Amino acid sequence: MAANGTSGQERSGAATVAELVRAQWGDHRVGAKYEDQVLTHHQLAGGAAARAALLGELLPRGAEPHLGVLLGNVPEYPLWLSAAALAGAAVAGINPTRRGPELARDISHTDCALLITERAQLPLLAGLDLPIPPRRILVVDDPAYRDLLGPYEGATPDGITAGGRGRGHGATRTPNPASRLLLYFTSGSTGAPKAALCTQGRLAAAGHSLARHFGVRRDDVHYLCMPMFHGNAVIAGWAPALAGGAAVALRRRFSASAFLPDVRRYGATYFTYVGRAVQYLLATPPAPDDRDHTLRCGFGTEAGAVDAARFAERFGVRLTEGYGSSEGGAAIQRTPDTPPGAIGRAAPGNDLAVVDPETGVELPRARLDPAGRLLNGGEATGELVNRGRSSFEGYWRNPEATAARTRGRGEGRVGAGWYWTGDLFFRDTEGFFHFAGRTDDRLRVDSENLAAAMIENILARYAPAAGVAVYAVPDPVAGDQVMAALALRDGAAFDPDGFVAFLAAQPDLGTKMAPRFVRTLDALPVTATHKVHRAALRRTGFRCPEPVWWSPVAPTAPAGSTYRRVTAADRAALLALYRDHDRAHLLDR
Missing domain, CATH: 2.30.38.10 (Luciferase; Domain 3)
Structure with missing residues (x-):
């Protein structure tokens, strides 16, 4: 029997995230850890109820019950997720790597009537034409926020989900499995990011499924170091912890050097990852106490078979690779007999x-x-x-x-x-x-899904270029890297320093969008129907006869910070890196 009188069987039968939040009430075990802050499950449920009641006050009558959350991984993030669940509202995860008009577009497109943010993110909002009045932009580390929240701190989860209202417009709704809970952005071939929907029923079911698959225990601690505006941290990290009655430990943003110290400090037993995060961890200096920790397993995507084996050998932790589309349309599950290099078989x-x-x-x-x-x-x-x-x-x-x-x-x-x-x-x-x-117009760079068309639209402003094509080349370790082909105007030459300055001046260039490789040529190759022949560009990649410029690959050298001409020695070293990670064959597709 759980500390709050809710049996594990009853919790496993919860059909909504709101029910899972309510099950925390009365449970005085540790529920969340962040730096020196510790919150019990009971405090998390109470804090969520207070915020849900505040939503009833602030959401305007007739508006979509959507709130944008522009935060790092701090306790306010799961508190507002839980509050939205109790209030029958939905959270739009706002990506802080977006910039300028594109960031404003994300907030506007998801019909956010409220924005939850923090002082560190305010510079991103400066000068933007936002659809939200200042009084409905809540800054969680501002004293005014605590004053605003104060009158609602006596609210209880049952009072909210039973139809309790805020003192104002009464905009909260009784949740059910079909209630929208998440709107999280994914990229596609149409250019602008799309906001995928996730209901309470789907997120609760995902939490139950993963909790069963990984045998989540009530004394587990899930380390959330991937950004919570992505589905990975929420669906694969927070939801199974909530379903299994485990605690979460939060890291504002991923840090390879802080990973093991955090794991030891919080007693973390499970973590999620995407893409190059595993490579960054392997790039830290080995230490004799690398296996002195509490981790049991890691779950994520795109680590690669070579690095997964290296991670297990060095840290003694098995990584479980999985595949699930962000939109929930398809899932592959790893089984014990899955061979190296494969993801697994179709999930039930x-x-x-x-x-x-x-x-x-x-x-x-x-x-x-x-x-x-x-x-x-x-x-x-x-x-x-x-x-x-x-x-x-x-x-x-x-x-x-x-x-x-x-x-x-x-x-x-x-x-x-x-x-x-x-x-x-x-x-x-x-x-x-x-x-x-x-597929052709999609790239996945350092765990971010990007659309080539969006990057092309930005690079098209580069004055020396008459034509631009953006496409993916395989990353030596995981995912993709951005490559751009620039057809230069007559008499123009590529100036690497000028190109760096151009990139720095583009307000809507996200932090993952800068090209790692730049190929300069007289004209872009085209198909018989006069479309840019991206397949040919991808196949040759950086092995083409024309000049190629690059930002050297290293965790500490972000793309776009500097460019130099690729030499024969550079090319040989890159190809050796692909071979070392058993990914050289991807260059020929």
Whole structure:
């Protein structure tokens, strides 16, 4: 029996996140840790209730019950997630790597009637045309915020979810499994990021599923170091902790050097990761006490088989790779017999297949050599689809993108009703799925999904360029890197210092968007229909005959900080790095 009188079985049957938050009430075990701050589950539930009551006061009548959260991983983030759940409202995770008009667009597009932020983020908002009046922008580390919250600190979770109202407009709603809870941005081929929807029922179900899969215990501590505006930290970290009655430990932003000290300080047993985070951890200096910690496992994506093995050898922690589209439309689950390099098999309830994106025909199974290298990539690599019932809930105010994801709106369309992931996979003869990259206009850089069209629109302002194409080249370790081809105007020359200054002057250039590689040429290659031939550009990558400039790859050297000409020695060293991580074959796709 749990400390608050709620049995584990009753908690596992919770159909909404609101029910999971209510189950914290009366539980005086530690529920959250952040720096020197410790909150019990009971305090978290009470704090969420107070914020939910405040929502009832501040949300204007008739407005969508949406609040933007522009915060680092601080206790206020899970408190507001829980408050939104109790109030039947939804949180839009606002990405602080976005800039200028694009950041304002994210807030406006998700119809945020309230913005929760902190002093450290205020410079990002300066001068922006926001749809939210200043009185509804709450700065959580400002004394005025505590004064505003004070009158509601006696609220209880039951009082909110039973239909209790704020003193003002009464904008809170009784939640149910279909209530929107998350609007989190993902990128696609249409350029502007799309806000994927996640209901309380889907998030609660994901929490229960992961809690069961990883055997989450009430004495576990989930270390949340990935940003909470992404689905990874919320769906794979916070939700299973909430479902399993575990605690969370928060890190404002990921730090490789602080990772093990934090794990030891908080007694963390589980963490989530994406992309290059594992490489950053492996890049820290080895120490004799690397295995002196409490971690049991890590769960994430794109670590790569080589680095996962290195991580296990060095830190004694098994990494479990998984795949799940941000929108919830398809999921692959690792099984004990999953071979190195593979993601796993289709998760229960998923009817996954690798198909030709034009015909919808399932492709032949992949043939691998004894070393695990793909022998028939041309015929076996295609788009991953879910032909069964998916949990995809659509995009906010974007019916075209929603329809495109399921190929709806048209009789007789190939694969209509399926969930099309937009990701490339192959499937081996034993039924295991292997990730093979992104479709043409999508890039995944250091865990961020980007759209090539958006970056092209920015680079098109570069005066010496007559034409621009942006495309992905494989990262030596995980995900992609941004490469740009610039067709220079007659008489123009590429000035690396001038290009750095140009990038620095673009207000809407996100921190992950700067090209790692820049290829200069007289004209962009085109297809017979006069479209830019991105496939040809991707295949040659940095191995092309034209001049290529690059920002050297290192965790401490962000792309766009400096550029120098790629030499033969640079190219050889890069190719060796790809071989070391068993990713050289990706360069030829």
